[in-house]
Amino acid sequence: MAAPTPVIHTPHTPVRRVGVLSLVLAAVVAVIVLAFAWPSVTAAPHDLPVAVAGPDQAVDAVTDAVAEKQPDVLEFTRVDDRDAAVVAIEKREVYGAIVLGDAPEVLIASAANASVAQLLTGIAGALEGQVNAQAAAGAAAAGAPAPAHIAVTVTDVVPLASTDPRGTGLTAAMFPLVMGGMLGGIVISLAIIGAMRRVLAVVVYSAVGGLVLTGILDGWFGVLQGDFWVQWAAIALALAAIAAPITGVVALIGRAGIAVGPIVMLLFANPISGAAMPREFLPGAWGQIGQWFPPGAAANLLRDVAYFPDADASFSWLVLAGWTVGALLLSVIGHFRTAGGAEPDELATHEDDPVAAAV
Known part of the structure; x- marks a missing residue:
């Protein structure tokens, strides 16, 4: 008669080790989620460098209006003219620029960041309303006819490649x-x-x-x-x-x-x-x-x-x-x-x- 095959009992993992391992794994998952989700959840623009050029009075009015509506979002840097603003953008010293004068213009660089370019494009719309309101008020005060609508042009100085239009x-x-x-x-x-x-x-x-x-x-x-x-x-x-x-x-x-x-x-x-x-x-x-x-x-x-x-x-x-x-x-x-x-x-x-x- 053949001898019975011995039964080998595999020792179980101690309950304490199971608990500790579970807590460690949960902590690791929490760290991973925090590491990747925290930047997106807490993201908010602040102190974005933007150049501004134009007459002093117009520059002060625009920068004050932007600071009032979006405090601490933009950090303005005065430049001499549009050419200087373009150079600053191409050197990545600023994300864009606001050029004031007879033909107001907002310069963006979508290649620097599409989100910032979109933000500046929105500011261009608000700027157009502000410029036309000031022009209408000035004409009314002088008893002159209402001036023609002033359009604020948005120019992408450094656009993204056509093969990657959104970056x-x-x-x-x-x-x-x-x-x-x-x-x-x-x-x-x-x-x-x-x-x-x-x-x-x-x-x-x-x-x-x-x-x-x-x-x-x-x-x-x-x-x-x-x-x-x-x-x-x-x-x-x-x-x-x-x-x-x-x-x-x-x-x-x-x-x-x-x-x-x-x-x-x-x-x-x-x-x-x-x-x-x-x-x-x-x-x-x-x-x-x-x-x-x-x-x-x-x-x-x-x-x-x-x-x-x-x-x-x-x-x-x-x-x-x-x-x-x-x-x-x-x-x-x-x-x-x-x-x-x-x-x-x-x-x-x-x-x-x-x-x-x-x-």
């Missing part, structure tokens, strides 16, 4: 760029042993990935304008600035450093990057803080090289280069710290040993 393509491209850099750093950290080999992998991945993404966004979708190779350099550097910190921290502390990607780049830096909305829409100083991180610098730089070649993009270039170089230096430090340049496990520690290499 959604350029905005949507930023999240895959952040994800691509982050996933590249994570995969390289997991698949490649040796900090210096990871440095090489980041450089090659960024260069090739930048070429592929530029080909898609520029050559295929047409959402980017301007010089192809400048765009490639910007995208490649952005990928490196996001991927390299992950591999650099992994070289120092081991695979726990992979969390740099999801926590720093995705949950913290991406929501305040200003990619989906102008940084002036974010509360407090968060919009400015976001420009010091790779997602924000990449979003700003890509818009500059695509539509605003005259803008001073040196800050964004330096931010991306600083993150890349600093992270690669972490990899070098980690290389000398662990001999093999990887997380402190047996394989990585002895990877560069002569005996191991000979085997």
